[in-house]
Amino acid sequence: MADFNVSSRVDGDVNLIDVKGYLDAHTAPELENEFNKLIEKKQFKVVVNFSELNYISSAGLGVFMAYVETMREQSGDIKFSNLKDDVYSIFDLLGFPVLYEFYKEEKDAIKKFG
């Protein structure tokens, strides 16, 4: 079993999702569940903290593509923080930095929801 863990925290009205380990086609449904839970709770402001994520495949990237519009329609967003260089390079290869906001630090991403 690939090692992956997803959990969430709250900072004011911003929801922080921590992803850890390996995000691939096998583990991506766990991240989808986390987004579904937030949508059920009508929480649309999300920062994903990648500080402990070691690997992402297109199945993981696809989760953000599938959910970001729902968040933006409700005046929220999915913003990304604390990515390791290797993981960021995959987002970059696909052109994500044009469509999403990336921050070095989680607190800077939270502030942007201000």
Added chain:
Amino acid sequence: MKPKLNILKNELTFKSSTDHLHEVRNFVEINGNKVGLSDKTIAHISLAVDEACTNIIKHAYNNLLDKKIKVKIETSNSQFIVIITDNGKHFDPNKIPEPNIEKNQKMKKGGGLGMFLMKKLMDEVHYNSKVNGNELILIKNYN
């Protein structure tokens, strides 16, 4: 109980479940280290192979879990070649159009990125239709 994997020196056969993707990546890593590839190159090849196997599971086997995928690695002093074969329905990943991420996300769709990533990460990607399935050849040049 976990299905037993068949690992030969440079060949790995596994059942068509995403549960095995991490083992496939480890297999690529072991072989990449053997020929002294950099960590970055190994990471790129592992991701490309993950994407290829994910596509096979989803499209060639329609998510059936008990089918076989074989990954074989051949190396020379200038190329790292990964040959991936399956017995699923014919599926030519080259026919997948280049993804439009902006359009996909407006439509709340997440797929279609795998082949594009594979081509970006590898130097060559070849597809051969076989009598009983598909063969995909991924090549990375080095040195």
